[in-house]
Amino acid sequence: MNQASRFAPRGLCAPSPRQSPLSPVSQRDSPVLVNGHGSGKVILLGEHAVVHGVPAIAAGLSLGARAHAAEGAPALRIEPWGVRVERGQATPLGAAFDALLAARRLEGPEPGRVREHAVEAVIELPGSAGLGSSAARGGAVLRALDAADGIVRDFDGSQSVALAWERVFHGNPSGIDTAVALSGGLVRFVRHPAPGARALAPLAAGRLLRLVVGHSGQSGSTKETVARVADRKASVPEAFERELSAFRDVVADGERALRVGELDALGACFDRCHTLLAGWGVSTDGLDAMCERARREGALGAKLTGGGGGGCMIALVRDDAGDAAVRRALAEMGREAFETTIGETKGGEIDRRETP
Secondary structure, three states: OOEEEOOOOOOOOOOOOOOOOOOOOOHHHOOOOOOEEEEEEEEEEOOOHHHHOOOEEEEEEEEEEEEEEEEOOOEEEEEOOOEEEEOOOOOHHHHHHHHHHHHHHHOOOOHHHOOOEEEEEEEOOOOOOOOOHHHHHHHHHHHHHHHHHOOOOOHHHHHHHHHHHHHHHHOOOOOHHHHHHHHOOEEEEOOOOOOOOOOEEEOOOOOOEEEEEEEOOOOOOHHHHHHHHHHHHHHOHHHHHHHHHHHHHHHHHHHHHHHHOOHHHHHHHHHHHHHHHHHOOOOOHHHHHHHHHHHHOOOOEEEEEOOOOOOEEEEEEOOHHHHHHHHHHHHHOOOOEEEEEEOOOHHHOOOOOOOO
């Protein structure tokens, strides 16, 4: 996958007054060594519907989280948050760390080789923004721990262990964030694949995609929005099934457009997807306004990305002029944004980079 970010988001859970949600961070900002990396992500089509069996299309970002593990008392420190937790600490991060440690021991492949380690990690993405920050952290920590123990897992094994971390934060995650955190690349994901099929498959785009990613300035809770959609399914099941069918159509149409490089058709699918997500109540007035402004400035399509309820939106643009116009418009709204390009995976293989 060809992926570049002209303006890299910084990993902040709650920015300080001197820091912005999307301010840059580099490896030189931290002395943390790297023996584990997890990718951030953007979901192009199908978020939330993917929890209920609809395919989704997503792309990994080169930014995410990186971690290093060294033998010692079990603890996790995350920068630039300045947060440290120990095993057994009663916080969400502590519970996620405990869940990951327990899953590593239970799921092998060589339980006797699992030792105790202290982990240092750096997160390069804003939290609660729909960019896969929590899954990137979990993937990086798992890989750092396994690297320190000399353990090599296959992809499915890594996914299973890393999901123990993600469930603490998101309750009933589809698994797409964790899958992309571990794989990188441009992919199609199905939560419950048919017998003999794989959940994750690489995609090749017919041409490079240029996206503007804008932050709404609000945090979003994926756990809350997933629960909101589940409530809708329970309260109006027939209408919900019709809406799932509409999601399947838009994802199928978008995948076809992506494969042949029809940007206008793909942009129209972005708009259709956002309308469906807004109908499920997972968008916000702020995200709606950002998407509408991006379209007025020439974006081919725009939508929320990820869990919604705040967080980020994405806009598909055609060229440099489109990128500049959309980012300028979002800046006028007081919103920060960066541009990223997404393309085909090299040789059709899933990108499994361990370092940014």
